[in-house]
């Protein structure tokens with residue numbers, strides 16, 4: 001599906017990927033709550049080596065938290081050169097059909113979010129169900145058409 005929403009304002013070279021890994025310098029901006037959804041922080045927190053090492057002691061940090069980091073565009077395998085856009089958010093949105101609510105969840109990275117810039121409120125409406133580890137599983141399964149994650 002081709003995105004139909006107009007691109008949101010945002011300076012391309014300062015956009016953040018909202019599905020980043022836990023590594024020093026990344027921005028922690030959400031926690032996975034008891035319902036398995038994201039609770040967004042009021043302000044992002046820059047994580048350091050101590051946090052990353054502690055987080056690695058349990059389940060993968062990406063299953064428990066959401067991180068953001070600099071979108072490196074064509075340095076990332078999810079980038080589409082043809083569309084000059086992140087292909088990941090489009091693929092994820094195609095599989096999720098939550099309607100856009102008037103009130104968006106409070107999100108501390110919205111002004112710099114790559115996904116919001118590309119897909120606007122549609123991305124935000126689905127975003128609290130996206131967990132990086134789950135997303136990887138979903139995409140792996142969907143790639144061969146054998147299984148879809150609900």
Ligand code: SF4
Nearest residue numbers: 018107110113124127
């Ligand atoms: S898609 Fe929306 S809710 Fe998700 S990280 Fe980006 S701005 Fe925040």
